[in-house]
Amino acid sequence: MKKALFALLLVVIALPVSAFDDKDYKAYVEKVKKEVWSRNLPQFKNRNVPARFNNESAVILARYEEATVDQKRKFSIYANQGIVKQINSTHLQRYLIKINDKAALEKFSTFDYRKFDRPIYGGLGRDDHRTVLGVKVIKPSGQEKEVDSSDYQDVEEGKKGKEKRAKLAVPDLQIGDMIDYFIYDIDNVKEENIPPLSFVFRSEYPILDYQIHCAIDKKMCTQYRTLNGAPDFVASNTDDEVVLDARVKDIDKTLPKYGYNAVAQAPYTLLYITGKVELSYVPESTKKKGLQANPSVEVIQKDAWNLWANSKISWSMDKPMLKVIKQAKTLADDQAKADYIYNYMLMRSIVYKTPYMYYDSRFASLFSELLERADVSFSRALTTSWENEPYDKIISYSDATPIIVLKNGKVYVPIYPYFAGGNVVPSTFQNRDASRCDLPKKYYKGPFTAMKIPGSTAEDNVRTVDVKASVDGGLLHIVRQSTSTGCEKEGLAMTLASAEEMAQSWGKPYGMETYESLLLEKKSKAEGLAKERAEKDKKDIEERFKDEVKSFHDKAPVKINATRVTSFGNDNQPFTYQTDYTMDGLVKKAGRNLTISVGQLIGQQKHLEGKERKRSEDVYYDYPSSYKVNLDLEVPSGYSVSAESLQKLNTLVDNAAIRFEVNAEQAKGKVIVHVQKVYKKQIVPVAEWAQLLEALDKAYAFTNQQVILKKN
Numbered sequence: 001m002k003k004a005l006f007a008l009l010l011v012v013i014a015l016p017v018s019a020f021d022d023k024d025y026k027a028y029v030e031k032v033k034k035e036v037w038s039r040n041l042p043q044f045k046n047r048n049v050p051a052r053f054n055n056e057s058a059v060i061l062a063r064y065e066e067a068t069v070d071q072k073r074k075f076s077i078y079a080n081q082g083i084v085k086q087i088n089s090t091h092l093q094r095y096l097i098k099i100n101d102k103a104a105l106e107k108f109s110t111f112d113y114r115k116f117d118r119p120i121y122g123g124l125g126r127d128d129h130r131t132v133l134g135v136k137v138i139k140p141s142g143q144e145k146e147v148d149s150s151d152y153q154d155v156e157e158g159k160k161g162k163e164k165r166a167k168l169a170v171p172d173l174q175i176g177d178m179i180d181y182f183i184y185d186i187d188n189v190k191e192e193n194i195p196p197l198s199f200v201f202r203s204e205y206p207i208l209d210y211q212i213h214c215a216i217d218k219k220m221c222t223q224y225r226t227l228n229g230a231p232d233f234v235a236s237n238t239d240d241e242v243v244l245d246a247r248v249k250d251i252d253k254t255l256p257k258y259g260y261n262a263v264a265q266a267p268y269t270l271l272y273i274t275g276k277v278e279l280s281y282v283p284e285s286t287k288k289k290g291l292q293a294n295p296s297v298e299v300i301q302k303d304a305w306n307l308w309a310n311s312k313i314s315w316s317m318d319k320p321m322l323k324v325i326k327q328a329k330t331l332a333d334d335q336a337k338a339d340y341i342y343n344y345m346l347m348r349s350i351v352y353k354t355p356y357m358y359y360d361s362r363f364a365s366l367f368s369e370l371l372e373r374a375d376v377s378f379s380r381a382l383t384t385s386w387e388n389e390p391y392d393k394i395i396s397y398s399d400a401t402p403i404i405v406l407k408n409g410k411v412y413v414p415i416y417p418y419f420a421g422g423n424v425v426p427s428t429f430q431n432r433d434a435s436r437c438d439l440p441k442k443y444y445k446g447p448f449t450a451m452k453i454p455g456s457t458a459e460d461n462v463r464t465v466d467v468k469a470s471v472d473g474g475l476l477h478i479v480r481q482s483t484s485t486g487c488e489k490e491g492l493a494m495t496l497a498s499a500e501e502m503a504q505s506w507g508k509p510y511g512m513e514t515y516e517s518l519l520l521e522k523k524s525k526a527e528g529l530a531k532e533r534a535e536k537d538k539k540d541i542e543e544r545f546k547d548e549v550k551s552f553h554d555k556a557p558v559k560i561n562a563t564r565v566t567s568f569g570n571d572n573q574p575f576t577y578q579t580d581y582t583m584d585g586l587v588k589k590a591g592r593n594l595t596i597s598v599g600q601l602i603g604q605q606k607h608l609e610g611k612e613r614k615r616s617e618d619v620y621y622d623y624p625s626s627y628k629v630n631l632d633l634e635v636p637s638g639y640s641v642s643a644e645s646l647q648k649l650n651t652l653v654d655n656a657a658i659r660f661e662v663n664a665e666q667a668k669g670k671v672i673v674h675v676q677k678v679y680k681k682q683i684v685p686v687a688e689w690a691q692l693l694e695a696l697d698k699a700y701a702f703t704n705q706q707v708i709l710k711k712n
Contacts, residue, residue: 044064058097060095060207063203065091065199066212067092069194070217071085089186089194096178111168113133113166129187132184137171139177151170153169198270201269214243218237218241223396224244224271225395228268231246263389300396308444315366321344325370328341334376334407335406341367342412343421346417350417350494353417355416360414363414364403379405380403380443383400384401385401385432386427425455455623458626460486461486463628465483466632467480467629469632470636481578484575486623496541499533502515516529558584561582602675602703603629606699624681644708646671648705649702653695658696
């Protein structure tokens with residue numbers, strides 16, 4: 001193994017670093033392919049798939065990952081004292097997969113990847129990022145054929161085509177074949193650390209053999225944490241390296257596609273490798289070189305608190321922000337003041353479709369100072385989101401999120417443009433554990449108090465859909481209004497509202513009711529930018545509404561007549577939009593009668609098939625929620641409703657996990673249908689899976705329901 005690693009390192013340094021072009025890359029690719037394919041990995045010679053996997057979409061016969069990381073001192077004429085620290089890393093991922101059906105064939109028939117990218121950072125020199133893809137197709141007869149380099153198609157992306165990319169459509173790959181492919185990445189970066197590595201001991205397909213090998217420079221700090229029952233590494237040392245190995249066979253259990261949070265449920269290991277570099281915060285825990293297996297959580301949490309303290313900045317406020325602070329100070333209570341400031345920042349984030357600040361610690365520093373200027377009392381806290389490991393199992397300071405907590409318990413997290421508003425705790429942070437310090441000074445030293453971020457209920461997060469439908473010849477004319485509250489509002493404003501509409505609604509309390517006024521530019525420039533944005537928004541939003549209608553019905557409309565947003569989610573209001581369109585295929589003639597597919601008017605419902613119907617783990621939703629549909633179907637003149645078909649619509653399933661109810665009636669020349677689907681819990685215990693599945697089945701079955709309109 002040591003020789004194999006050394007061979008790859010020779011490949012890395014074999015080409016000149018001063019210039020690197022397509023010709024150099026092609027030579028590099030051939031050397032890497034030759035080395036990887038020559039590896040002695042017996043598991044990739046296996047061609048036997050156990051019969052118990054015959055019904056699987058695909059089977060991973062062998063999976064191998066290898067990572068190497070070291071730190072070198074490099075000369076740079078631009079650096080202080082002529083020396084920069086460079087982190088060199090390689091990551092090899094290789095898979096042998098049996099293709100059993102069309103879905104797997106489509107997934108593994110195409111690849112899109114970065115070839116190389118060599119950005120220059122002033123003062124430090126040039127970084128180096130390269131990727132090599134190698135692919136072999138193995139036929140049932142045992143014949144192997146490597147995909148030739150001529151089959152790869154070049155694509156240039158990035159600034160002036162600096163990032164070189166490629167695409168591959170794998171030739172002659174068929175159901176029943178095996179595909180043996182690898183992805184080899186090299187990343188050489190100066191004065192910054194590499195991203196963490198994540199090893200997940202599960203996949204959407206069964207895995208017969210999964211092997212991991214890591215070799216890491218002893219001069220660096222190596223920290224890892226095993227989560228959710230992941231197997232531990234076997235650690236060893238050479239003269240220069242920390243070596244980590246793991247191997248697991250016969251991983252039959254796969255990742256469910258429905259209601260599953262892999263971070264919270266799947267076994268995986270996070271590996272952080274840290275060097276002492278200039279462009280990154282170097283936490284105290286990483287100053288100790290060598291291996292730290294499952295290090296103390298308290299030490300990592302302290303790293304995160306120290307980062308917050310070290311991020312204290314003397315902020316210079318622009319005139320609009322000073323005006324916001326001045327107005328906030330006149331409001332009645334601390335929450336009103338904090339909401340006023342927070343929603344101003346969120347408005348700008350939504351309009352510009354970017355986080356208010358790219359570093360959470362800087363946002364926390366800024367928001368803290370704004371609250372202090374507005375005379376708001378608050379505490380500080382740290383947590384992690386549902387997208388990261390739990391706070392009590394944290395492995396890196398960078399996984400912690402700083403939050404502000406008012407005395408009444410109201411929390412504020414760093415702003416991202418999909419958030420619903422200051423009054424709604426973002427779903428990704430609800431019900432997460434945290435630690436809080438109430439001291440205004442030296443808060444990073446504690447004492448710390450455990451707390452849980454507030455959650456929400458199904459009554460808080462409601463989407464209500466009002467549908468008015470009428471027969472128009474062989475078509476169905478539909479006017480649909482969707483109203484969302486709580487977490488159901490997340491992402492809607494940035495997707496369906498224009499910048500001008502956001503300014504008119506969210507900007508009103510701040511005296512900024514035009515997009516121009518948000519730009520902080522001279523009038524002539526602001527007018528031009530506003531015009532460009534309006535044109536872009538019009539085009540983009542039109543396409544998004546088309547996608548919304550298609551998503552609701554799983555079919556594109558014949559025609560969209562009108563769309564509009566009527567409420568934008570500001571000031572604790574719902575987000576409401578309307579669509580007016582025509583659909584075909586929902587009205588059919590049956591002799592003299594008509595059948596109307598009313599089940600297609602409540603939106604798509606989840607349909608679980610095959611192994612997805614069996615469950616051995618809890619179900620995780622983003623948050624509890626309610627979905628309501630109020631349908632008014634106008635009965636055409638000369639027709640009446642079949643009482644029998646109407647009665648068949650009525651349904652009720654109500655248990656600890658979920659409620660699904662349909663009530664149908666005829667009144668005032670209309671078929672009126674009320675549908676309610678309530679997900680009562682964020683986490684549904686697996687013991688309640690059968691009850692949950694019953695309701696999901698009933699909801700899907702309803703989408704096939706029809707109402708018969710009889711000719712009088």
